[in-house]
Amino acid sequence: MTAERKKVSLPNTTKCILVLSVIAVVCVLLLSVANSFLKVEAVLDKATGALINSIAPTGLSDDEAYSSAKVKMIDISKESGYKLTSIDDYNKKFGSASKKVRALYTSTDKNGAVTYVVEAEGKGYVDAIVMLIAYTSDGKVSALVTKSQSESYWNHIHDLNALCASFVGSSGDVTVGDIAASTGVTVRGTLGGMTGAVSIANDFIARLGVNAGAEVSD
Amino acid sequence: MDVKKFKETALGGILNNPVFVLVLGMCPTIGMSTNITNALGLGLATAFVLIFSNFFISLLRKVIPDKVRLPSYIIIIATFVTLVKMFLEKFLPSLNQSIGRFIPLIVVNCIILGRAEAFASKNSIGYAALDGLSMGLGFTCALVILGGLRMLLIEAGFAIFGTAAGGFITLGLLMALFNTLMDIYRNNRKKKVLIEGGVGL
Numbered sequence: 001m002t003a004e005r006k007k008v009s010l011p012n013t014t015k016c017i018l019v020l021s022v023i024a025v026v027c028v029l030l031l032s033v034a035n036s037f038l039k040v041e042a043v044l045d046k047a048t049g050a051l052i053n054s055i056a057p058t059g060l061s062d063d064e065a066y067s068s069a070k071v072k073m074i075d076i077s078k079e080s081g082y083k084l085t086s087i088d089d090y091n092k093k094f095g096s097a098s099k100k101v102r103a104l105y106t107s108t109d110k111n112g113a114v115t116y117v118v119e120a121e122g123k124g125y126v127d128a129i130v131m132l133i134a135y136t137s138d139g140k141v142s143a144l145v146t147k148s149q150s151e152s153y154w155n156h157i158h159d160l161n162a163l164c165a166s167f168v169g170s171s172g173d174v175t176v177g178d179i180a181a182s183t184g185v186t187v188r189g190t191l192g193g194m195t196g197a198v199s200i201a202n203d204f205i206a207r208l209g210v211n212a213g214a215e216v217s218d
Numbered sequence: 219m220d221v222k223k224f225k226e227t228a229l230g231g232i233l234n235n236p237v238f239v240l241v242l243g244m245c246p247t248i249g250m251s252t253n254i255t256n257a258l259g260l261g262l263a264t265a266f267v268l269i270f271s272n273f274f275i276s277l278l279r280k281v282i283p284d285k286v287r288l289p290s291y292i293i294i295i296a297t298f299v300t301l302v303k304m305f306l307e308k309f310l311p312s313l314n315q316s317i318g319r320f321i322p323l324i325v326v327n328c329i330i331l332g333r334a335e336a337f338a339s340k341n342s343i344g345y346a347a348l349d350g351l352s353m354g355l356g357f358t359c360a361l362v363i364l365g366g367l368r369m370l371l372i373e374a375g376f377a378i379f380g381t382a383a384g385g386f387i388t389l390g391l392l393m394a395l396f397n398t399l400m401d402i403y404r405n406n407r408k409k410k411v412l413i414e415g416g417v418g419l
Binding site: 012015016019020023024027030031034035038039040126127148150152 | 278281282283285286289290293294296297300301304305307308311315318319
């Protein structure tokens with residue numbers, strides 16, 4: 001009787017595992033095909049242009065800065081003078097599932113000075129926190145702003161300006177402990193996303209090999 | 219085609235409304251019904267997942283062993299929820315910003331799993347898809363009505379209706395109204411059937 005039960009249950013168990021595996025594989029294949037069409041790519045739209053203009057002022061209004069290309073997106077794979085070949089290659093080598101660089105922008109002011117702005121994301125408590133970080137000529141953070149986030153406790157941060165200001169002047173790796181200690185912010189998941197984004201942006205700008213903020217003659 | 223079954227399935231979203239009658243999917247109903255745009259977006263996202271998950275679960279109903287039916291359903295439902303999330307991130311980023319947090323929760327929405335278990339796994343793909351469409355649209359309409367009513371009450375100065383407590387109060391009152399109207403409708407139909415000597419559907 002026991003041997004019969006074992007005989008009956010083994011094919012059933014095998015069938016269960018097989019069906020579940022096939023369904024999982026088919027679903028994964030469907031999602032990977034969909035991902036190639038639905039992959040989100042960073043674009044310079046008016047809203048992003050306005051945010052960049054707020055942290056790296058061009059001296060013009062947001063609309064004028066956007067329409068006159070004073071704020072523009074840089075494709076480093078198509079331009080020379082950079083030590084990195086492309087953002088995708090950089091992310092493959094130095095990025096991870098929890099943090100990556102999304103785009104590089106420049107903002108040119110009335111005197112022709114160019115400020116580099118990096119768009120980077122870090123995994124927060126709920127989902128990715130996308131930040132725009134502007135750099136001084138010596139590669140330190142001059143200003144930053146949050147482009148998008150969906151954190152549960154974002155509204156629990158009492159002074160967001162003070163939190164952003166705590167990153168100014170930083171370069172290299174920034175830890176949650178550093179920021180928590182200086183600001184008293186305790187939402188560690190959210191802080192982890194912000195510090196991840198800033199850290200990878202700092203590393204990116206250091207490896208890019210540009211003299212951020214240098215004057216460019218027209 | 220069984221006309222009676224077709225009518226019952228097609229009208230299921232009204233007669234057995236998932237929000238007002240079956241009381242399913244309460245989490246997104248309360249969370250996303252403060253704004254008509256968010257309510258409509260989440261409702262349509264849920265309807266999309268419901269239609270396609272019902273379709274594929276019905277298609278595979280004779281293949282999936284009983285022991286692994288729930289994990290199989292969850293995998294299929296999660297696939298379509300992921301597709302919805304990817305679509306919103308790509309094409310509707312502002313809506314994704316508002317309702318993105320609730321999209322992954324569609325996987326564990328009782329409506330989806332409930333209809334998969336109760337209907338899609340026991341009926342043909344046509345009826346399963348129709349049930350998904352009917353229930354999905356019923357859910358969307360319920361969310362939009364609730365969202366619209368709460369918006370009006372909030373703008374009229376009753377801030378409590380912007381909170382979860384106000385949401386529950388509004389939902390409860392709407393449920394009472396809906397079920398009362400359904401009772402009146404059913405009673406009238408019974409009377410009509412009796413008057414006509416039992417000739418009806």
